[in-house]
Amino acid sequence: MPDSIEKVSIIISKGSFDGIYPGLIMANGARAEGIDANLFFTFFGLDAIHRSRHEHIKLSTVGNPGLHLATMLGGLPGMSSVMTHYLANKMEALDIPPVPEFLEMISDTGAGLYACKASVDLFGLDKSDLIPQVLDIITVGEFYALAAGGQIIFT
Amino acid sequence: MSDATYAGRTVAVDPEGFFVDPEQWTDEMAPEIAAEVGIGELTDRHWQVIKFMRHEYEQRGAGPTVRVLGRTSGVSIKELYELFPKGPAKLAARIAGIPKPRGCI
Known part of the structure; x- marks a missing residue:
């Protein structure tokens, strides 16, 4: 085993605010260290690269014990928007960009963005529904070929 | 800590x-x-980034993030990675003689 990581392939499988950001931060951080990075968006993670949806990524306030919010409060109308707004502001203060800008930035760092073919088919999407930074819609097999020789991180 | 010449x-x-x-x-x-760090020749574009790093450090006491670099240094993120392929914020900080940036972004 080499003593440094040269390449990572990060899978983003969830479509919530807290499901998407960790993978984006890991990918951007990899590139900042000179590590090659690929991002593979699958299942609801596709929302992160969906043209009309990726501006409206929301924090899940129901069934999210990390928020330390009473379960019934989490389900109140608008709660998810309020909490998302609150967290997004805190992140902006730390220089963490909104999802659309972050994806554009990660693409500009030279990381590859890919969509999962099975998920694209499942949701009846095609490449025109996805942001232009997405390089390709690929199968699981193609993803493994792309990830060969590096580490795979599932989020 | 050690010395370098x-x-x-x-x-x-x-x-x-x-x-x-x-x-x-x-x-x-x-x-x-x-x-x-593997950069053979410093072009004017490299220097623009290095000067900006120095300036930011003098103003704020820390090197800028890549996001800030991309927005305000006059060099886009894409070009920053072409100039400093192994990580612009880190490499430019090292070449500019300022401490290593410790942010996650």
């Missing part, structure tokens, strides 16, 4: 080669540090 002068650096005291840095040292 650039442009004929001995300076204090941390274990990763970042300057401990940015005051010890001079322009003449930059090409030698760049060569150490």
